[in-house]
Structures are given as C-alpha cells and as structure tokens.
Amino acid sequence: MAGAAIGTILGVFNFIQGVRQRRVRLRVRPKVVSVRQGHCFYNSNELVPNSVPCLEVVNLSAFPVTISEVGFTLSGDKGRATLVPGLPRNLPCRLEPRQSVVIHASEKMALPRNIKSAYAMTECDETRLGDSPVLKKLRNLNKVSG
Numbered sequence: 001m002a003g004a005a006i007g008t009i010l011g012v013f014n015f016i017q018g019v020r021q022r023r024v025r026l027r028v029r030p031k032v033v034s035v036r037q038g039h040c041f042y043n044s045n046e047l048v049p050n051s052v053p054c055l056e057v058v059n060l061s062a063f064p065v066t067i068s069e070v071g072f073t074l075s076g077d078k079g080r081a082t083l084v085p086g087l088p089r090n091l092p093c094r095l096e097p098r099q100s101v102v103i104h105a106s107e108k109m110a111l112p113r114n115i116k117s118a119y120a121m122t123e124c125d126e127t128r129l130g131d132s133p134v135l136k137k138l139r140n141l142n143k144v145s146g
Contacts, residue, residue, distance in 0.1 A: 025060035028130025059095035075116040
C-alpha cells in the first residue's frame with residue numbers, strides 16, 4: 001500500500017518535471033547601454049544620460065531557442081513597439097541553453113511613452129515578458145513629463 005502511494009507521488013513529480021523541461025523559459029531584462037571610449041556599459045538599475053535602450057534575453061530552457069523579435073508592450077491599446085536592432089547583433093538569434101544575448105536598439109529609436117513591459121518572441125510564437133528598475137524609472141519619468 002505504501003509502495004503504491006510512493007509510486008503515485010513519484011509519477012506525478014516526474015510528470016510535472018517533464019512538463020517544466022519542455023517549456024520555453026526566457027528571462028527578458030530591459031537595460032540601457034552607454035558607449036564611452038569605445039566600451040559598452042550596461043545598466044539595468046539606473047537611467048544614464050545619452051544611453052540607448054537594449055534588452056538582455058537569457059535562455060533558461062533545457063533546449064536551444066531562436067529569438068525572432070524583441071521590443072516593448074504598450075499599455076492601453078495592447079500594441080507592441082518592436083525594438084529595431086542596431087549593431088552588433090541582428091535577429092533572428094539562436095540561443096543555446098543558459099546562453100544570453102543583448103540586443104541594442106538603433107541609436108535613433110525613440111521609445112513610446114506608454115511602455116508596459118519588455119518582451120521577447122521565439123520563432124515558435126512563444127512570448128515572454130520582463131521588467132527592470134530602468135524600465136520602471138522610465139515609466140515614472142514618462143508619467144511626470146506626460
């Protein structure tokens with residue numbers, strides 16, 4: 001009787017673990033990048049003058065994932081503002097497990113005022129959202145100036 005209960009519990013545990021391993025898991029973190037003396041300085045906590053928005057995407061899945069689109073979701077109209085990649089990386093981008101990529105916006109990209117969160121979309125149309133202190137400060141700055 002006890003063996004059957006333990007077997008059932010282990011079966012349920014293995015089922016849940018299998019489902020989790022087959023799920024696309026991405027961490028999307030909005031940042032800003034500033035270039036000084038030829039070096040890139042990334043910051044996800046503070047807004048930096050003369051900086052360019054960028055998004056860091058980390059593949060936490062147990063399998064490779066191809067990122068096809070990144071950007072920002074917008075509040076109100078359920079629209080999106082796609083981040084137009086600048087140098088050094090273009091999309092789509094294949095990420096191996098535990099690999100990350102930082103996608104810079106083009107320098108002339110103006111961010112919309114009603115940003116809600118950042119997103120990354122895979123080739124299979126799986127979308128994951130992310131937030132950071134920089135994005136929260138940007139939203140607060142837009143509320144004050146808007």
